[in-house]
Amino acid sequence: MNMQLLVQLLVNGVIVGALYGVVAMSFVLIYKASQVVNFAQGEFLLIGAWVCWWLLTKYQIPFFAGMAITLVFMLVFGVALQIIVLRPLIGEPIISVIMVTIGLSTIFQGAMKWIFGLNAQPFPPIFKTQSVNILGLQIQTAYLMSVAVSLAMMAGMAWFFKASKYGLAMRATAFNQQIAQSLGISVKNIFAMAWAISAVVSAVAGVVVGVVNSVSPALSTYGIKVFPAVILGGLDSIVGAVLGGLIIGLLENIAHYVDSEFLHWGNLYEIAPFYVLIIILMIKPYGLFGTRNIERV
Amino acid sequence: MLQSHAEPAQAPVAGIAAEPLLSVRNIEVVYDEVILVLRGLSLEIPRGAIVALLGANGAGKSTTLKAISGLLKTEDGEVTRGEVLFDGQRIDGIDPDKIVRRGIFQVMEGRGIVADMTPIENLRLGAFTRRDNEVQKDLDMVLGYFPRLRERTGLAGYLSGGEQQMLAIGRALMARPKLILMDEPSMGLSPLLVKEVFAIIQRINRDLGVTILLVEQNARAALSVASHGYIMEQGKVVLDGTAEELRDNEDVKEFYLGGAGDQRRSFKNLKSFKRRKRWL
Numbered sequence A: 001m002n003m004q005l006l007v008q009l010l011v012n013g014v015i016v017g018a019l020y021g022v023v024a025m026s027f028v029l030i031y032k033a034s035q036v037v038n039f040a041q042g043e044f045l046l047i048g049a050w051v052c053w054w055l056l057t058k059y060q061i062p063f064f065a066g067m068a069i070t071l072v073f074m075l076v077f078g079v080a081l082q083i084i085v086l087r088p089l090i091g092e093p094i095i096s097v098i099m100v101t102i103g104l105s106t107i108f109q110g111a112m113k114w115i116f117g118l119n120a121q122p123f124p125p126i127f128k129t130q131s132v133n134i135l136g137l138q139i140q141t142a143y144l145m146s147v148a149v150s151l152a153m154m155a156g157m158a159w160f161f162k163a164s165k166y167g168l169a170m171r172a173t174a175f176n177q178q179i180a181q182s183l184g185i186s187v188k189n190i191f192a193m194a195w196a197i198s199a200v201v202s203a204v205a206g207v208v209v210g211v212v213n214s215v216s217p218a219l220s221t222y223g224i225k226v227f228p229a230v231i232l233g234g235l236d237s238i239v240g241a242v243l244g245g246l247i248i249g250l251l252e253n254i255a256h257y258v259d260s261e262f263l264h265w266g267n268l269y270e271i272a273p274f275y276v277l278i279i280i281l282m283i284k285p286y287g288l289f290g291t292r293n294i295e296r297v
Numbered sequence B: 001m002l003q004s005h006a007e008p009a010q011a012p013v014a015g016i017a018a019e020p021l022l023s024v025r026n027i028e029v030v031y032d033e034v035i036l037v038l039r040g041l042s043l044e045i046p047r048g049a050i051v052a053l054l055g056a057n058g059a060g061k062s063t064t065l066k067a068i069s070g071l072l073k074t075e076d077g078e079v080t081r082g083e084v085l086f087d088g089q090r091i092d093g094i095d096p097d098k099i100v101r102r103g104i105f106q107v108m109e110g111r112g113i114v115a116d117m118t119p120i121e122n123l124r125l126g127a128f129t130r131r132d133n134e135v136q137k138d139l140d141m142v143l144g145y146f147p148r149l150r151e152r153t154g155l156a157g158y159l160s161g162g163e164q165q166m167l168a169i170g171r172a173l174m175a176r177p178k179l180i181l182m183d184e185p186s187m188g189l190s191p192l193l194v195k196e197v198f199a200i201i202q203r204i205n206r207d208l209g210v211t212i213l214l215v216e217q218n219a220r221a222a223l224s225v226a227s228h229g230y231i232m233e234q235g236k237v238v239l240d241g242t243a244e245e246l247r248d249n250e251d252v253k254e255f256y257l258g259g260a261g262d263q264r265r266s267f268k269n270l271k272s273f274k275r276r277k278r279w280l
């Protein structure tokens, strides 16, 4: 048994899984608030990362300033997308809306390839020290930053839904739009807000991945990994999405370990989460945390 | 601790009657562009009053409230004729969230509780449109009215019907509205609870000066707290007057207050009833 590799892969699983969790969380945010299945979630990471990379490399803007501009851009982008594309579709069949988000995903991918090319591009170095020593383990600073940012975003989201009035309004809208309106909540504004927050949070994840690895069209695969995470956690549960993401991240890496140590089938880890997904759904069709409605009038 | 949120009721200026807080003038409401439900309905609500709106199932009471609160829009309904004036300004056709901001809050039929939130979260939501910093103070006030809600820390969906009704009323108070529209607060409650709820309605009207439009099937309870009442049938007001007049009215007695006969199907069949044409 190669303990060194196992530990390395488990740490990796937590880091990647936390990012999956963040992206899954922002996917669930849109689904919960506006019942739209957003197939373009992965492209939010892609766009955010490219925009930030472009500001940093072409204009030599300091990292945090570049990041701030990127997030403002994503905020506007999310709102605009909701108002221009999704709002006219309110009331249309779910399948039409899904087709539109699939279309958006393709358009954004194409546009990004056209503008920024196909090659992976590294971010300029951000940390002075490359790695730090924690309990005898050498851990890359970028990885630590990645986990810290993921945790911060999860905590931020938890605070938003639990304590802020717009978070409560979003939950009320998710529960029943007519009730929400009777309380003075503008459902249109809540939808736009959900898309804006989701785009911003995903972009942060995109930049983090960019810093840890590099920016490339492959970033949008995070959007696909979201599906097993989210279905595992239950489509409408934010906590479930986070845990689902962590589980998928760990599973991938454990599968990688099992494969490289014992099976040697190659690339097993890529699809392992989907097998587990199917098995779990056969046992728990609502996902691990999905809610059935409270039956009480 | 209790203080008036709304402006005090205006004393009528000599010769001119005080402007009502709300006047609904001859409105027609259509659902799905074809279903005509209100056919020229008019009513007026004086500032600071409790007004009862009574009528049989399907008469259009809830539709009237939704026409006022704007929630009609969420059900593909529309005011196609007439106007709704609140504080002297037209509000028909305005989005429901903007109407809440103007000071009208509807407690929907079935209470409209957000079942997957706690009672406190529901109450906080009631204050969504407010910008002042006295929300916490009002939360304490509401919990003073309904101490039971403080003890219920689970999800609001598991509250009893009575507790949910109190939560819904408390949540309306959190918005500091000038006018509360209540749709059948007695629905599904035991007689004892109905009494309790109506006592509270009377108290908040008196203590806070909130004007209340009360839709009810339980005419006896409604007329015991209201100063005025309207009786509607098939999308129109067919009778109105002070609560006392209505309580003493033979038709109302027979039809609503348990005078029970075999002819209770419609007001029109009642012997002493004469249809009044009304133009407000």
Ligand SMILES: Nc1ncnc2c1ncn2[C@@H]1O[C@H](COP(=O)(O)OP(=O)(O)OP(=O)(O)O)[C@@H](O)[C@H]1O
Residues within 6 Å of the ligand: B031, B032, B035, B037, B055, B056, B057, B058, B059, B060, B061, B062, B063, B064, B075, B076, B077, B109, B217
């Ligand atoms: N959203 C809607 N779409 C179409 N028709 C509707 C709608 N809501 C109500 N109606 C119709 O309008 C009429 C009046 O309904 P409304 O709910 O206003 O009556 P109500 O007086 O509140 O009755 P109840 O005492 O049973 O609550 C009914 O015939 C009903 O079928």
Ligand SMILES: [Mg+2]
Residues within 6 Å of the ligand: B061, B062, B063, B109, B183
């Ligand atoms: Mg009704």
